Amino acid sequence: MTPDEISNAITGALRQGGSQWLVATIVAFLPALWTTALILHLGRPYVVRTLRRMGLRLGADAWWMTYVLLRDAVLLITLGLSLIFFQPNLVANLDLPITGPLSALLLLLALAVKLWRRVDDDVTAYRLSTAFLVSGATLYYVALVFAVEGADMSYLAKFAEWFTSGSNPTVALGIMWVSLVGVVLVAAWLFVRALNSAARTMGRRLSRDQPQQPES
Amino acid sequence: MSVADLTNSIIAGINDGLEQFLEGTLVAILPVVWVAILGLHIGRPYILEMIDRFTLRLGADLLWIIYIVLRDLLVVGGVVMSFMFVFPDVVTGSQLPITGGLASVMLFGVLLVKLMGDPDHNLRDYRLVMYLLGLGATFYFVPYILGVQFNGEATGSLKSISDFLVTSSNPGWGVGIAYLSIALLAIMGAVAVVYALRTGGRPEAEEPTVAE
Numbered sequence: 001m002t003p004d005e006i007s008n009a010i011t012g013a014l015r016q017g018g019s020q021w022l023v024a025t026i027v028a029f030l031p032a033l034w035t036t037a038l039i040l041h042l043g044r045p046y047v048v049r050t051l052r053r054m055g056l057r058l059g060a061d062a063w064w065m066t067y068v069l070l071r072d073a074v075l076l077i078t079l080g081l082s083l084i085f086f087q088p089n090l091v092a093n094l095d096l097p098i099t100g101p102l103s104a105l106l107l108l109l110a111l112a113v114k115l116w117r118r119v120d121d122d123v124t125a126y127r128l129s130t131a132f133l134v135s136g137a138t139l140y141y142v143a144l145v146f147a148v149e150g151a152d153m154s155y156l157a158k159f160a161e162w163f164t165s166g167s168n169p170t171v172a173l174g175i176m177w178v179s180l181v182g183v184v185l186v187a188a189w190l191f192v193r194a195l196n197s198a199a200r201t202m203g204r205r206l207s208r209d210q211p212q213q214p215e216s
Numbered sequence: 217m218s219v220a221d222l223t224n225s226i227i228a229g230i231n232d233g234l235e236q237f238l239e240g241t242l243v244a245i246l247p248v249v250w251v252a253i254l255g256l257h258i259g260r261p262y263i264l265e266m267i268d269r270f271t272l273r274l275g276a277d278l279l280w281i282i283y284i285v286l287r288d289l290l291v292v293g294g295v296v297m298s299f300m301f302v303f304p305d306v307v308t309g310s311q312l313p314i315t316g317g318l319a320s321v322m323l324f325g326v327l328l329v330k331l332m333g334d335p336d337h338n339l340r341d342y343r344l345v346m347y348l349l350g351l352g353a354t355f356y357f358v359p360y361i362l363g364v365q366f367n368g369e370a371t372g373s374l375k376s377i378s379d380f381l382v383t384s385s386n387p388g389w390g391v392g393i394a395y396l397s398i399a400l401l402a403i404m405g406a407v408a409v410v411y412a413l414r415t416g417g418r419p420e421a422e423e424p425t426v427a428e
Contacts, residue, residue, distance in 0.1 A: 001217070001219065001222070005219045006219075006222065007225065008219065009219045009222040009223045010222075010226060013222075013223045013224075013226030013227045014221045014226070014228065014230070016223070017226060017228075017229075017230030017231055018230065020227065020230075020231055021230060021231055021234045021235075024231065024235065025234075025238065026351030028235075028238070028288050031299050032296040032297070032299060035295065035296050035299065036292060036296055038405075039295070039296075039327060040292075040330065041412075042409065042411075042412045043327070043330075043331055043415060044417040045331060045332050045339050045411070045412070045415055045418060045419040046303045046419070048329050048418060048419050049221075049334065049419035050284065050336070052419070053336075053337075054277060055276075055277055056273055056274060056277050058274065058277070059274070059278065059280070059281055062278075062281060063281050063285075066281075066285060083227070106229075119417075120417075123416030123417070123418070124416075126412075126416050126417040127413050127416060128410065130412055130413055130417075131413075134409050145302055145303060145304075145398065146304075148391075149303035149304060149306060150304040150305060151304070151305060151307045152305045152308065152309075153250040153305075155303050156304070168239075172357070181238075192262070194260055
């Protein structure tokens with residue numbers, strides 16, 4: 001091998017290896033984000049209980065703000081990183097949980113409930129978003145723990161083969177496309193809803209700000 | 217060796233090396249997290265004593281908020297970082313404390329008690345939290361120090377004991393304990409979900425609202 005060939009090999013390896021490692025790190029980091037999101041969402045009673053004990057409004061507001069920011073930011077980051085489950089090349093070639101796209105769709109639905117209803121005031125909406133979150137997390141955890149991270153166990157070999165995207169690309173891509181359609185539909189609904197809501201509130205404000213015509 | 221072989225070897229080296237580095241870093245940070253969790257929980261009387269000395273309610277409230285945010289986020293962080301103890305492949309391939317999974321179960325138990333009880337005001341719940349933390353720390357530190365960290369120095373029967381306490385040299389027990397931990401975490405998680413669904417995200421006992 002010539003020095004140029006070695007140099008090219010190292011460059012290619014750093015590029016491909018780095019990108020593979022980045023995806024692998026995101027996949028490894030997602031369970032941590034899912035767990036944090038679940039703990040923060042389910043821990044609401046504890047946060048409210050502590051909030052009610054605050055002697056000052058300032059302290060209570062700071063506590064609530066920290067909680068809400070952390071909880072919702074973790075949900076958004078988890079959804080953002082779940083984007084890797086909607087990249088066909090990665091899904092077909094890497095060992096990802098086969099149900100990853102479905103869990104991302106359920107996470108988006110939980111966020112949609114938050115935008116649609118006041119989850120912090122409406123018990124039914126809270127229960128609905130909890131159901132979506134827990135279902136999404138369960139779909140993610142089961143495939144990750146027993147398939148992707150259990151592939152070396154002989155008794156889990158069949159399960160691992162079925163539930164890992166790289167070894168079952170046809171089904172994995174099918175699940176991905178179906179979930180992608182769901183994501184697009186939910187995102188479109190959220191988009192139209194945001195536009196309508198903005199048009200309504202801005203229209204109300206404009207009509208309020210307009211000077212009244214003097215009666216003739 | 218062809219260029220493609222060299223490229224693939226370097227890719228494999230980068231992936232395996234960085235993955236091992238990440239897991240190794242988590243294993244190295246977890247004892248620090250455990251010490252900080254224990255320190256903050258044991259240090260509660262000190263914080264309360266200091267709060268009593270504040271002349272302004274604002275300062276007292278801020279100190280309490282910072283204390284509970286740090287304390288509780290560290291417990292959440294501890295649970296999240298312990299996730300590797302429930303991955304069968306990681307358990308068999310890495311040198312981890314054999315009862316690390318059970319330690320994470322105890323940490324999750326602490327969160328469950330905080331969710332369903334009131335350890336800051338109820339003595340029984342506070343004691344339960346401290347017992348769980350003590351048990352969790354024992355599950356973590358004993359195999360970590362006597363197993364993972366002592367493994368290279370131990371000889372004779374001590375070496376056998378040390379090997380027993382490390383997952384990679386005792387994969388049968390390691391994976392068994394990992395599955396037990398998964399089952400316990402799943403049961404406790406289900407209890408937390410049922411509680412959240414039943415209460416609708418509200419604390420069960422109604423208490424006076426925040427003073428304006």
